[in-house]
Amino acid sequence: MNTIATLSYDTLESTVTIASVPTPLGPMHVATVPQGLCAAVFDDRYQALEPRLRRVFGPYFNVVPGDPHDIASRLDAYFDGTLDALADMPLAIAATPMQRRVWALVGALPAGTLSTYAALADRLGMPRAQRARRGLDPRETVDVVAMPRVVGY
Secondary structure, eight states: OOEOOOOOOTTOOOOOEEEEEEEETTTEEEETTTTTEEEEEEEOOOGGGGGHHHHHTTOOOOOEEOOTTTTHHHHHHHHHHHHTTTOOOEOOOOOOOHHHHHHHHHHHHHHOOOOOHHHHHHHOOGGGGGGOOHEEEEEEESSSSSTTTTEEO
8 A cells, every 4th residue: 555654844855856757648747755756747748747846845846857766667567557566656745634544445445446436435434525526536646646446426
């Protein structure tokens, strides 16, 4: 299961490492800090990460090239069919306690298994929470990591 580091403003790293990864879906750019992956985007330009990074780091952060968490090879393996290749990738995402609970449930689903938001909400003991889909995903920062196993309502 993915380790999700707690990010807070007093522990934020001001240097963000960015790598470009070719995928079957087009170029993907991933941003990492020492704690793990903090953002990802499918786009031709790495600058598309900037709005996501500004939400977390504010206006002051330094961007350097690199892939210290070996995200590129993990994504290559995932797209080559090794569905659990992303399972142990460290994540560094600011999240609410509810989001962390949902991600823990999603991460516990075996690779290749599908579930629904309704089933997740039931497992959380909150059957009406299925409608809060936007609160359940990682705010479009690392969708490829957490949510491919969950579909529809």
